[in-house]
Amino acid sequence: MRVGLIVDSACDLPYEFRREHDLFVLPVTARIDQQTYIDEHDPVRTQEFYQSGLLQKGHHAETEAFSASQIHDLFMEKIVTEFDVAICETVTRSRSLIFDHATQAMNTVMANYRSVRSAAGVPGNFSMRVVDSKQIFAGQGLLAAHTLTLIAKKLSKNALRNEIERFTGNIYTCVIPRDLHYIRERARRRGDNSVSALVAFLGKALNITPVIFGQGSEGQPVAKTRSFDVAVEKVMNYAIGRIQAGLLTPYVSLSCGMSWTEIEELPGLNRLRDACEQHGVELLLSQMGITSSIYVGPGSLCLALGAEPHHFRDFQ
Known part of the structure; x- marks a missing residue:
């Protein structure tokens, strides 16, 4: 068959x-x-x-x-x-x-x-x-x-x-949007009001970068940081901690809406690679596609893994 x-x-x-x-x-x-x-x-x-x-x-x-x-x-x-x-x-x-x-x-x-x-x-x-x-x-x-x-x-x-x-x-996803204004504008055109104007304004005015976490596409903000790099470090720490605790499938998927040069410079990426190698996990690292980038915005990051129920804060 x-x-x-x-x-x-x-x-x-x-x-x-x-x-x-x-x-x-x-x-x-x-x-x-x-x-x-x-x-x-x-x-x-x-x-x-x-x-x-x-x-x-x-x-x-x-x-x-x-x-x-x-x-x-x-x-x-x-x-x-x-x-x-x-x-x-x-x-x-x-x-x-x-x-x-x-x-x-x-x-x-x-x-x-x-x-x-x-x-x-x-x-x-x-x-x-x-x-x-x-x-x-x-x-x-x-x-x-x-x-x-x-x-x-x-x-x-x-x-x-x-x-x-x-x-x-059993799939948990972290998303770090680079620009909340971008997400809000794209959502508005789709008729999706889940990203408020206030959140978009605060993200721009105060340089806040959120980490959105949850099962599948139903995520909620779990961290607010003052820079994209700090948000990335939090997500890398989460992934490494979850790998060490055990996964339900031997993969971690990471896609990034940026050039390969920028991807390789992501803070914590090499630590994530090391953790994957040590625990027999394959890191599926990819450049975010055109469809993905239009949806969440260029410069954004998305990470997913399969695990038992847990909270993001458990691995910080």
């Missing part, structure tokens, strides 16, 4: 990791200053966007999910003849229409795949499952990496689905 994993372009993972494991990336449409781009999480295109400055707040940028029809066509062309079972993990449905559109596409694919497989000379049935990851960015990447370990165990289709959905509740 050939099992394939599909993620969308909001999922942050190292390019080499995605290529090694043959992950299929469901694209997202990005519109910047009335120009349309297809974000397939290509590392070269992503680097060009960072260098061009198109992701800065002076530009009008937004993302849009592929339509159900577009996703249907991709699944029929790229997926149904390559795999017998396909798992599609999407960014949290509370922040995007990708889950809804992918689910609609799955239903039409399941009704029409047989003729495509027959024409390609592929025997047997095909099945799909669309999963709401309940995650964003690095959290999606962590779920994808864990899912690959489950696929390697050759679980039944139902057992695989149940294990994936259970694990989503």
